[in-house]
Amino acid sequence: MNLLPFVASGIGLGAVYALSSVGLVILYRASGTLNFAFGAFGGLAAFVAFELIRDGVPQLLGWLVGIAISTGIAYAYGRIVAPRMAHRDRVVRAVATLGLALLLLGGMAYIWGVGVARRLTLPTDLSFVLLFGVRLSVTRLIALGVSLAMVGGVGLLLSRTRIGLAMRSLASDRNISAVIGVRVTATDSFAWMLNGAFAGIAGLLLADLNRLDPGLMTFLVIPAIAAAILARLSSLPGAFIGGMICGLIEALLVAFPSFANLRSAGPYVAALLFMMVVGAGQGLGARE
Amino acid sequence: MTELGKTEAIDAGALPMVAARPTLEVTPRLRIVAIVVVVAVISGAIALTAGGYWLSNFTQAYCMILTLMGCAVLYGQLGLVSLCQWALVGVGGWISLRFYHYFHPPFFVTILAGGVGASAVGMIWGLPALRMRGLYLALVTLMLAGAFQTVITVTSFPVGGPGILGQVGASGNERIMMARPEIASSDTAYFLYVAFVTLLAIFLVEAHRRTKPGRAWALIRKNEQMAMASGVRIVFYKAWAFALSGFLAGVAGAMLAGLFGQLDASAFAPTDSIVIFIGTLLGGTEFWLGPFLGGILTRFIPALLIDFNVNAYVGLLFFGAALLLGLRDPVGIGGHLTGLAENLYRKFMRWRGS
Amino acid sequence: MKHVLSFLTCAFTISVLFAAAPAVAAAPDCGLNTGKAATGEPIPIGAVTTMTGLGSFKEADQAVKAYFDCVNANGGIYGRPIAYHDEDDQSKLDVAAQAGKKAVIDTGDYVLVGSTSVIECIANAELYLKQNILAIGEGIPPQCYQSRNIAEVNAGPRQSGIGGLDFARRKLGIKSAVCSIPKFPGSDYSCGGAEEWGRKFGVKVTSIYSDPVSPDYGSLVLQILATNADAVMIYGTDDIGAQIFAAAEQQDGAAKMKWTAPTSFYTVRFPGAIDTKYWNDRVWVNAELAPLDSKGEDNQNWAAVMDAYGGNALRDSFSQAGYIAGRVAVRAMLTIKNPKDVNRDTVTAAIQNMTPYVTDILCQPWYWGGPGATEHNPNHVTRTVTIHDGKWKTIEGCYNDEDPGLASVEATEKKLGIKISDMAK
Structure with a gap:
């Protein structure tokens, strides 16, 4: 079977994973929390936008409100719940966000239902460019562009701005940062807001590229974590590349009949191999 | 001294958590008596009162207790977080079902097969743990749970069909259910059977904690360099812990398979494994009460919501909120109960002394 | 402002009255049609349905409930009302098995009507066999069609x-x-x-x-x-x-x-x-079923039942199928002349020995096939639709599915004299 078409469709899927994994790494770098609720934030944004647009609100406004909602929820969590968890170890902080994810999932599923055929489309879905004989929709290109812009933008934010400096110092040592006058809570909240906003943007694109479904959008965070592992949870360009690799693996496995229906395990196996071969004793894991 | 021993024996019966606290200088024998009494009283009460729905749910809860004990061994004794314990339950269930459909052995042999098989897999899955800690270990195990979900969704659990996967479908033949032990074919008897196995498992872990492995784990947790210096074989004892927790999960999987006669892949999403770990945190790692309470709660709350016909999504909403609230608390319910018991005990001693 | 409000309320009431008017016109046909509410000892009937998880099929149960409510308001089963309850299986095997226990053992249902699930048949086929209880609903897995005690309204x-x-x-x-x-x-x-x-x-x-x-x-x-x-x-x-x-x-x-x-x-x-x-x-x-707006007599009755008792439940194919399941069960129970004799065993026997139920919602009559039937697929004659101008449009009427695996089912039908109904054509 000709592999090239699947490379093209893998780039499309990779864009989806890259968006999420970049979003995850940004928060982890800034506050040490791996956010299992990232997908649920995105789902909420997409559902709010979907509901508003269906009720006749202009598309752009619908999207903005959706993103504002996910940003607000993320801020609330970062302000109210996260500080109370700050004394616990990283694993507990991470799994606590699963509680938030389940809470949001329950709410979304109750309000909007699961397994309901619906459509959230963007005007860019039907314009395309040809790549290896496959049509790559402009929405997918936008997803690629947005995740690259996120990598660049946050890179600049971290290296050039005061709040970026504060975030970097928090990531390296919370106590010392507090002592030298970094405003811990404010910086943390800002990181959460950023995470929520990115989740919202990612969620809108995901809902269009995959499916607007509460469960699917919430649990898509797990393959995104696989992509983030390929970046050792620290490098932003790494997270982008990790996402692309995971998408390519998943799409390319279709071409191999004996693995085709196991392809969603591809990202996990890639992450496992990476950790076994490359990851030990280095990166953030070693510092803990 | 004899006087004191007597008082404690009475306390242990009436207030079981007193016995669960080694600092109260409870002798091992008393502790065993207390565990037996508590498990027997609770299980007996359930067996006498529960109908079909609740018996099934409590049987499932006991399987969760076993899984949580495995988690508690890793987290409580060694500080290792495994987010694939529920996937190991699936592994044990798959192996026991496969074993059953090939050989039709006595039920306890099926359980042992599930336990030993999952133990071996757990040890292999634990290999990365020898070099990793903290969040990274947790994520590696989560990746394993994710991969397991994909594989089990596609292969599914054996149901007595042909070939290694044992599927039926195109051939159209009937699914064969895994039979329960002859002495425990009714729902009530099977529940008591599972309770008995749970009791044995508690003693198995208890025995580990009181002998060489327990001391080695304590030392490793305190300081790995020190442990190594004092001649503890770190790799060996860590692997042992993973094997033990895998064994418990495997036994749980086999007993779940016996409960329903079959298993389904839909129950083994990676998030289920995370919920098991959260259950460990909520119950507290305080052995044995923590996992016992945690296991019952993680099944009891959803079952109660279902029984009251609460919409499952609203239930999930409550469950998520409860997890968030519960996780702010570092000792868990088991920890609070033992703390409370200790306070009461101190007050009692002071009152006796005055 | 107050006037505007009262005007709006008035207008709203009138429009509601008009919307409800057709329902008043056609009194639905339900059970004994006595017009008197049944007050005797309730007959417990349940369902295990997927309402959460992979999707929601609760429309089937809502239709069953609407039809049973209508029957209860019209004399019930010779004076005994039906107490209907449905349980959510959350698309999970364990929950489905436990819901089955609750319905069959704890509540002691006589028959299960309307169960529509992605997993329920897998979980409970054996339980139904052991407890001699029948289930009529809509199913997806093969076990729904290859089990002695389960027969579905849908084709699968x-x-x-x-x-x-x-x-x-x-x-x-x-x-x-x-x-x-x-x-x-x-x-x-x-x-x-x-x-x-x-x-x-x-x-x-x-x-x-x-x-x-x-x-x-x-x-x-x-x-x-x-x-x-x-x-x-x-x-x-x-x-x-x-x-x-x-x-x-x-x-x-x-x-x-x-x-x-x-x-x-x-x-x-x-x-x-x-x-x-x-x-x-x-x-x-x-x-697999007649179009929702079909003018067939039974389909119109379904619509009338839903208008009178269905509240705002979604009217879809699952709802039609649930209605048929409820109707088959009531019809069989009414063959037991003494209401005191209605229990699980008699209801099971009554449904197994039912005469085929002729309806325009299905292409051919729905039947059980006697106590000896080991597999059930009464609905295998279906239609084809397409999407035209944004709406569903029927382009072919009833046609047999031509499944080579249905040989034994078709042999049974030959014995029973089942063929495509004239009214469905």
């Missing part, structure tokens, strides 16, 4: 898929087809059936078992298109289906092959979830 995915492909063979002239299905236990029962059918009719059928966890529908569509077959049968739920159709549209898939789907796509929401301009007259869906 295997029948529906074969029916869709057979239409394409007869009317669209296909010589090869792809059967695309997410890999689940029992999925090879559906696509395996299509392959069997293909061998019989000289159509080359290849099956694609896709990864049900992967959200990458784009690659699946490429995999389908790479086969260069004449047609494709897309299995799955309508929400995932809509996304596969969106991905297919991006690759201009409709120009490359004929797209067919089983009845799970024939929902009220599906046309709204795809680009109906692109897919106009280019998607063929198998339909």
Whole structure:
């Protein structure tokens, strides 16, 4: 079977994973929390936008409100719940966000239902460019562009701005940062807001590229974590590349009949191999 | 001294958590008596009162207790977080079902097969743990749970069909259910059977904690360099812990398979494994009460919501909120109960002394 | 301001009255039709249905409940009202098994009516057999069709898929087809059936078992298109289906092959979830029940029951099927002349020995086939619909699904004298 078409469709899927994994790494770098609720934030944004647009609100406004909602929820969590968890170890902080994810999932599923055929489309879905004989929709290109812009933008934010400096110092040592006058809570909240906003943007694109479904959008965070592992949870360009690799693996496995229906395990196996071969004793894991 | 021993024996019966606290200088024998009494009283009460729905749910809860004990061994004794314990339950269930459909052995042999098989897999899955800690270990195990979900969704659990996967479908033949032990074919008897196995498992872990492995784990947790210096074989004892927790999960999987006669892949999403770990945190790692309470709660709350016909999504909403609230608390319910018991005990001693 | 409000309220009331008017006009036909409420000892009847998890099929139970409410208001079963309850199985095996225990053991139901689930038959077939209780509902896994104590109103995915492909063979002239299905236990029962059918009719059928966890529908569509077959049968739920159709549209898939789907796509929401301009007259869906707006007598009665007792429950195919299930159960129970004798064993026997139920909602009468019947597939004659101008349009009436695996079922039907009803044509 000709592999090239699947490379093209893998780039499309990779864009989806890259968006999420970049979003995850940004928060982890800034506050040490791996956010299992990232997908649920995105789902909420997409559902709010979907509901508003269906009720006749202009598309752009619908999207903005959706993103504002996910940003607000993320801020609330970062302000109210996260500080109370700050004394616990990283694993507990991470799994606590699963509680938030389940809470949001329950709410979304109750309000909007699961397994309901619906459509959230963007005007860019039907314009395309040809790549290896496959049509790559402009929405997918936008997803690629947005995740690259996120990598660049946050890179600049971290290296050039005061709040970026504060975030970097928090990531390296919370106590010392507090002592030298970094405003811990404010910086943390800002990181959460950023995470929520990115989740919202990612969620809108995901809902269009995959499916607007509460469960699917919430649990898509797990393959995104696989992509983030390929970046050792620290490098932003790494997270982008990790996402692309995971998408390519998943799409390319279709071409191999004996693995085709196991392809969603591809990202996990890639992450496992990476950790076994490359990851030990280095990166953030070693510092803990 | 004899006087004191007597008082404690009475306390242990009436207030079981007193016995669960080694600092109260409870002798091992008393502790065993207390565990037996508590498990027997609770299980007996359930067996006498529960109908079909609740018996099934409590049987499932006991399987969760076993899984949580495995988690508690890793987290409580060694500080290792495994987010694939529920996937190991699936592994044990798959192996026991496969074993059953090939050989039709006595039920306890099926359980042992599930336990030993999952133990071996757990040890292999634990290999990365020898070099990793903290969040990274947790994520590696989560990746394993994710991969397991994909594989089990596609292969599914054996149901007595042909070939290694044992599927039926195109051939159209009937699914064969895994039979329960002859002495425990009714729902009530099977529940008591599972309770008995749970009791044995508690003693198995208890025995580990009181002998060489327990001391080695304590030392490793305190300081790995020190442990190594004092001649503890770190790799060996860590692997042992993973094997033990895998064994418990495997036994749980086999007993779940016996409960329903079959298993389904839909129950083994990676998030289920995370919920098991959260259950460990909520119950507290305080052995044995923590996992016992945690296991019952993680099944009891959803079952109660279902029984009251609460919409499952609203239930999930409550469950998520409860997890968030519960996780702010570092000792868990088991920890609070033992703390409370200790306070009461101190007050009692002071009152006796005055 | 106050006047405006009262005017609005008034206008609203009037419009509600007008909207409700047709329901008052046609009093539905329910059970004994006495017009007197039943007050005797309740008859417990339950259902185990998927309401959360992979989707929600509670419309079936809502229709059963509406019909039972109507029967209870009209004399019940010779004075005994039906107490109906339904349990959610959350698409999970364990919850389904526990819900089954609750209904069959704890509540002591006499019969299960309306169960519509993705997993329930797998979990409970053996329990029903042991407890001598029957279940009439709608099912997806093969166990719903191959069990002694379960019979479904719907045709099932295997029948529906074969029916869709057979239409394409007869009317669209296909010589090869792809059967695309997410890999689940029992999925090879559906696509395996299509392959069997293909061998019989000289159509080359290849099956694609896709990864049900992967959200990458784009690659699946490429995999389908790479086969260069004449047609494709897309299995799955309508929400995932809509996304596969969106991905297919991006690759201009409709120009490359004929797209067919089983009845799970024939929902009220599906046309709204795809680009109906692109897919106009280019998607063929198998339909197991009469169109929702059918003027048939029984279908009109379903509509009247729903108007009078259904509240705002969604009116869809599941609702029609639930109505039939409720009606079959009530009809069988009314053959037990002394209401004191109504219990699980008598209800089981009454349904097993029922005379075929003739209805215009189904293509052929619904029957159980006696106590000895080991498999049940009374509905295997189906219709074909397409999407035209954004709406469903029937393009072929009742036609047998031509499943080679139905030989024994068809032999039973020959004995019972079952054939396609005139009223359904």
